[in-house]
Amino acid sequence: MxxxxxxxxxxxxxxxxxxxxxxxxxxxxxxxxxxxxxxxxxxxxxxxxxxxxxxxxxxxxxxxxxxxxxxxxxxxxxxxxxxxxxxxxxxxxxxxxxxxxxxxxxxxxxxxxxxxxxxxxxxxxxxxxxxxxxxxxxxxxxxxxxxxxxxxxxxxxxxxxxxxxxxxxxxxxxxxxxxxxxxxxxxxxxxxxxxxxxxxxxxxxxxxxxxxxxxxxxxxxxxLEKYLVVKGGLNLLTTEQRQMLIGYREHSVGFDGLIDCASLRHLPTSIVTEPSNFDEIMIRFNMGGEIDE
Amino acid sequence: MNSMFAFVILDLLSLKQYRKVFFFMPLLAVLMSWYMKADSIAAILCLLCSMIACTYLFSIQEKNLLDTLYCTLSLKRSNIVIARYLSVFCIEMIAYIVGLLLITILHAFSIGIDSFRGDFIALNVGLFAISFFVSFQIPFFFRLGYQKAALIAYIPFFLPMLLISATLTLPFDIFEFVRGITNGFILYGLPVIAGIGCLGLSCMISCRLYRQKNL
Structure with a gap:
């Protein structure tokens, strides 16, 4: 390798x-x-x-x-x-x-x-x-x-x-x-x-x-380029789209989670994206919902 | 081979904190011999002290996570075991030499009632006994660690040794009896060789056990 x-x-x-x-x-x-x-x-x-x-x-x-x-x-x-x-x-x-x-x-x-x-x-x-x-x-x-x-x-x-x-x-x-x-x-x-x-x-x-x-x-x-943090309103995502997110979390005004950039095209364009960092990646994977490779 | 000698130095350095105790032991041995009027007590105490030092190596190893240190050094697991037996042998030899010096000095001042030859045999047989006990203990220490193995490997053998050394004339009577039925000269060398044999056999078992151990 x-x-x-x-x-x-x-x-x-x-x-x-x-x-x-x-x-x-x-x-x-x-x-x-x-x-x-x-x-x-x-x-x-x-x-x-x-x-x-x-x-x-x-x-x-x-x-x-x-x-x-x-x-x-x-x-x-x-x-x-x-x-x-x-x-x-x-x-x-x-x-x-x-x-x-x-x-x-x-x-x-x-x-x-x-x-x-x-x-x-x-x-x-x-x-x-x-x-x-x-x-x-x-x-x-x-x-x-x-x-x-x-x-x-x-x-x-x-x-x-x-x-x-x-x-x-x-x-x-x-x-x-x-x-x-x-x-x-x-x-x-x-x-x-x-x-x-x-x-x-x-x-x-x-x-x-x-x-x-x-x-x-x-x-x-x-x-760092591969993963992005995504945020948006509660009704923005379908169940299937939620399953794409790693460490999906809902709160009073919306949701956030981590996504592999390759899957970003499956999400609505109105979604907010932010760069990730190592802590975010580690925490989200630990929260679960990872994509099987 | 160099790394094994380096390991022996590392082992002996790990006993540094107890050096005062070990220096004090010969003095205590002389006092006890003088008080009990038996020179062999000095030799036996020196050998017992060496046995304690050998087990301290494992106690210090466990307490200070030295297994991890050993795994960072340029040594194979089997080298670690062989080098530890070399350390044990060195400690026993130091005790043997100190014991021999003590009985020589004690006889020079005619403190004891026993013959020098009898005391010398007692020292040699004592060395064999210590080697035998240590050979039994070490594989347990390598496999289970000091804390877990202490009850199995330490107490059952330490107590009989104390009893034997406390019964003043018993070792002397045994050696005299054995000397009577064999050629006395055999007793000088044979126990030492048998002791080394025990350590060698024990070393082979320990190598196998320590190689498989998850640290």
Whole structure:
């Protein structure tokens, strides 16, 4: 699944399935070309973290294929992990460790670990090297994880809700770091988040997951152009037309909903249309009434 | 291989917060040996301390979500398991060496009533016992996690160990009995080799269990 003809995919997920109790990740496929940032969005419990855990071999897949740097992720697990930086949504270091202990603990796993870069990043994030992890706020812990993920100069960053717990200034700093990281066109970022305003600043591609299924995976602009918010009076639409809307909602003076532009011609011309945004798309799909693909 | 040694360092670093306790243990062991007039108590306490340290590795792993950290590092699941057994072996060896030093020092000052040879055998058989218990525990920890496995894997074996160590002459009597019916020299090396064998077998089981675990 190549999105750009000449650019190789840095990450490729094909027909990935996994059942976990009542939740199922169903036939998930998407690809991230080299040199781009992909936003991975969906409501809580949509399957974002499960997909990332499958990539990291934290969960065993039931079906499907994951290729990172063009290599099968289990067969070349060690080589692949040497080249990726990961930030998950919860800190995963020993509470009693200082920033220096963390460096001692993980640096030996990476041939490209750069001590001075680590120190620079700690300074940039205002983290004291001798401070223990348990003395840090959640936001500071997330910054530390970002610093660790970037220090070995990874080719692919996998970020699972990295901005949760960060204030607006810190989020902006992170976006700036990602922008600098992406100046090297051989790199890529998979950025899972539900704070979609961050993605509007940096993402090139968006993959929308809902209830374990991929609904959309395309460029940010294509996705925003594809869906429109429609509004109008209560008696304007027939039942069939209402069924075309995603997240159809009625209120005292009218209705609103999301529509695929391709279906817009089936609606009356008097209907009001507005551009959509990622939040709107995510919320409407979560409300239901999606079109089966 | 390098990444497995790096993992051992990571493991030992995770015990950093308990280092004062572990440094204090030999002192406590000497005091108990002096009070009970049995040098083997020092060795057995050191080995028990190593057993606790080994289980702490799993407790810390679970409490701090280190499974996630391990999955971000350039390691295969089987490497993680093998490296954890290497850590356990290192901890046991440290306890063994400290125990050996302690009984040597205690004998030099003639605190105990037992022979050095008997204490040395007690240390070796103690190492085997600890290896055996830890080998039993670790697959449970890998499969179920520390909290869930603690009741199955920890308490039923920890209590008998305490009872045995509290019954002062029992280990000595057992070793003397076994020494009487076998060549005494076999007892020096055999328990250590048998202990390593137990850890190896346990490692194979753990590799299989941890590979299948959803983290």
């Amino acid at each position: 190549n999105h750009t003809a000449n650019t190789p995919n840095i990450l490729e997920v094909n027909h990935l399935s996994k059942r976990l109790g009542t939740f199922a990740l169903d036939d998930v496929s998407f690809a991230l070309p080299q040199g781009f940032i992909m936003g991975f969005i969906g409501e809580n419990g949509a399957g974002k973290t499960t997909t990332i855990k499958l990539m990291l071999n934290m969960l065993a897949k039931d079906k499907g294929e994951i290729k990172i740097f063009g290599q099968e992720h289990l067969q070349y697990e060690r080589e692949i992990k040497e080249r990726i930086g990961v930030v998950m949504d919860s800190p995963y270091y020993v509470d009693a460790w200082t920033m220096l202990d963390i460096e001692h603990a993980v640096s030996s796993f990476y041939s490209k670990w750069d001590h001075s870069r680590y120190m620079n990043l700690l300074e940039h994030f205002s983290l004291e090297p001798k401070k223990q992890l348990k003395a840090l706020s959640r936001g500071m812990k997330m910054k530390l994880m970002v610093a660790v993920a970037l220090t070995h100069d990874p080719d692919l960053l996998i970020l699972d809700e990295p901005t949760s717990g960060l204030d607006a200034v810190a989020r902006n700093e992170l976006m700036e770091i990602l922008r600098i990281f992406m100046t090297d066109e051989r790199k890529g970022v998979l950025f899972s988040t539900h704070i979609t305003s961050d993605l509007e600043k940096v993402a090139d591609y968006i993959t929308l997951i809902h209830k374990g299924r991929i609904l959309e995976t395309q460029t940010k602009d294509e996705l």
